[in-house]
Amino acid sequence: MPIGPARMPLMDHLGELRRRLTIIVVSLIITAVVVYAATPTLIDIMIDPIRSSLPEGTSLTVLSVLGGFTIRFKVALFFGMIICTPIIIWEVMAFFLPALKPNERKWVVPTVAAMVALFFLGMIFCYFIIQNAAVGWMIDQSTEFAGVIADAVDYLNIMMMLEIGFGLAFQLPLVIFYLSILHLVPYKTFRSQWRYIYVGLMILSGVVTPDASPVTMVLMFAALISLYEVALAVARYVLIARDGKESLKWTREEYSDHKYEQEMANM
Template sequence: MPLFDHLGELRRRLTIVVVSVFAAAIVLYFATPVVLDILEDPIRSFVPDGKFYITTTLGGFGLRFSLAIKMAVVMCTPMIIWQILAFFLPALRPNERKWVVPTVLASTVLFFLGAIFCYFIIIPAGFEWLIGETSAVATALPDLENYVNMELLFMIGFGVAFELPLIIFYLSVFHIVSYAAFRGAWRYVYVGLLVGSAVITPDGSPVTLGLMYGALLSLYEISLAIARVVITAREGKEGLFVSRLDLFSDDEDDEE
């Protein structure tokens, strides 16, 4: 299509995203008491007296509005991913288009798995440690807006981090980086994942850092195992060494 037609298509898809998020935010604004109760549940037992506070006049409205927008973006994630991929769909070859729907489904599932894992595993352990550190030096006055924003950062961070298997899988299967290069450079990858875990975790505590690192290592190894099965079944073991980008080529001899 001509440039202006591309821009028109982009505007149409952005309009769909904005209108959808806005409509979802309106609905979620009225549901924020229920959402807040769900978000408070895993950390309430660690808060002194189990009570949260809002210390400003506009704090309640600001919290509800902010939470509604953030939750609307999260809930609309599948639609947003689809709109992005659909914009590029006409430029893909027929054999590439078959990956679009599985990609949308896989990325959505992985994001929500990361958020759920964070909600049930990371948040209780992380907030117990953080609140314990605060109580050791001062009396904690739990500000609801601060706690909820921190909790959402945790969940979004883990949701994004759980997209790692999809990225590794595609890099390997499409031979952008060979499977052998990933396997041979495992030392660098492990260190990189540790640094990435430290950057992604919003609090920097050793508890959440360790749990994030363990989750990313597991996901990395699982994604490589799946990629190996797919590549071997399609191309044989020779496909494990095919790469369009020869990174860590010196380490390919380490492949078993």
């Protein structure tokens, strides 16, 4: 897809933004319309991980006349968003691409690919690991004193929010990676302040899990810690390969001095 020039008047920037938003919205609507016919099958796939957690002898129930249409419309939009994820991420990145230097643009395609892969990885992790544990725990809180009606709208809303929440949370490695290799937050800071960062990840786990389930939060916390450590390991490798092992101990000022010396040597 075409990339706009680096310098444009304000109105041209707004026009470029409108064009890219239009591409995203039109792609999403077309995909959702096409997917709508397949929503019964997709809903069956969605609830497969939680079948064993549903109260015995129950199935999803629609409680209103418009309930079926509402569910199918939401599910169609949800899967439309999943299918259009590469387009959405690329259009957002491409809007900012003109502001990057030529040597920085080489990172765009790998970054887009990593964002898409991590988003899907988060959703897959949620589907196979989180859904059954989270929904089962929430249902168990009611079964001892009340019957549970498997309201389709309620169940599917929770499941879709969990999927999106985990997909977004799994973008953490990219944030950590770029903060580290750009020395916006030096690598040694990530390493020395790990206790505070772990507490922050625990808080983030509580914020991004929409069901307020401790089971979901603990599993999310474990996943984020693992991703955090993997991101730091990759950043360490890149820093050593690019600037040498001493760069792991640099402050932001030392990195700026090193970069300035490199630029002067290349002039």
